[in-house]
Amino acid sequence: MEVVDIHASCDHEFIAQVEAESEQKVRLCYQCGNCTAGCPYTFVYDISVSQVMRLLQAGQKERLLSCKSIWLCATCESCTTRCPNEIDVARIMDVLRHMARREGYATEKNVKTFWDTFLGSVEKHGRVFEMGLLATYVAKTGRFWTDMDLGPKILPKGKLSFKPHEIQGKDKVAEIFKRFREMQQ
């Protein structure tokens, strides 16, 4: 079993920051394990959700921001819905992702690239351009063979457009991103 010396390594500022950004009281978690029991992603996590909560109480910033779990949580809301103390656990997972991004962590690089490419498509066209998203993602990651089996299944259905659905207000959407970035500085 892993032993963490809380007194030596607890980052109190980190706990306060997560609590402020998520509007949740981290100390309320009493480790019942309901979140982990219901989480469909435990099989791919390096740290289970209830352990994330415990490490958070112990202020283990580095350990949490560098874990894979925060990138593999799909926000299915099972943990939040079933928490007996009404902690919005999924929102805490989101906030940990936000912090990991800001501090330059990306333990599941392809997941981050996919999300970034998706938002890049929205910023450019106002709506997601699915075919463009896929092409850019493949170009960025070099994963040319991924999902090759699906091409013959989906292309004949004529659902994927080869052109983006541009909207009139695409500049307005791009402005949202621009103002957001300015606000962050």
Add this chain to the structure above:
Amino acid sequence: MTKYAYYPGCSGQGTSQEYDSSTRAVCRALGVNLVDIPDWSCCGSTPAHTVDHLLSSALAARNLALAEDLDAAAVITPCPSCLTNLKVAVHRMGDREFRLQVNKLLDKPVDRTTPVKSVLQVLAEDVGPAAVAEMLPNKPLAGLKLAPYYGCIMNRPPEVMQFDDHENPTAMDKLMAALGAEVLPFPLKVECCGASFGIPRKDIVAKLSGKLLEAAADLGAHAVVTACPLCQMNLDLRQGQASAAMGRKFQLPVFYYTQLIGLALGVPQSELGLSKLCVNPRLALDAMHAAQAEKREREAKNEAGKQQAPQAKAA
């Protein structure tokens, strides 16, 4: 007639075209008046809220602001991911400070917040299964065994979504039952299918969607019926990958619930888009027709038996 501001969502123009077109057709047939939000933009979906909550709410709120001009009873969307983003934005903008921050990112600020609902909620509550059953007394979907799959976020978390039951939703079950379908007690109704990890981590989707397909197949379902574009794509387009992950060959058609309501209502094929599904829907529809034929035959035999019985007595 009550007017609803319709938010189709990006996938409705691409990978879930058939969901969008069947939704529009079914709403028209059931007297639900949809007006598209003019020049709507993407809600940000999952990627936006994993980056920042303010950015996510602003992308959703741009659409809420545009919807205000329509003076509709509610903003409604077929997609649970869009629904979540729109609803969370409304929920968080209840906080004045947060609303001010969101409005700083927008050209047109959000003034008042129109209620946000899923199309499923409107069909289940405002139209209702009883009215649907009344329109179709001959139960056109009799004999079709369905595993109803809602996906993870249509009803969760309950404080935000405010619709149906978060562990055992039944809105879609009741609509399907009203059309005569046999709705199976599907235990994984709200389990996650792997969501948007299909592209970056298809191993996860194959496993989680595989479990769902396995449970549905073991129940003896002819098909899965869903209300989410992403769930539909994971279960249908990726069914081969899910089969490989589970070491078992699945052949389960995955319908949108609006396609089945549309089918029952006699909506034209071009609007239902059944040909856009990857796993051939014929597999389920043939099973349904066979069950209906068998039932008719059984009833005819019973009827003949009843008529013969008195003659036998007389003889």
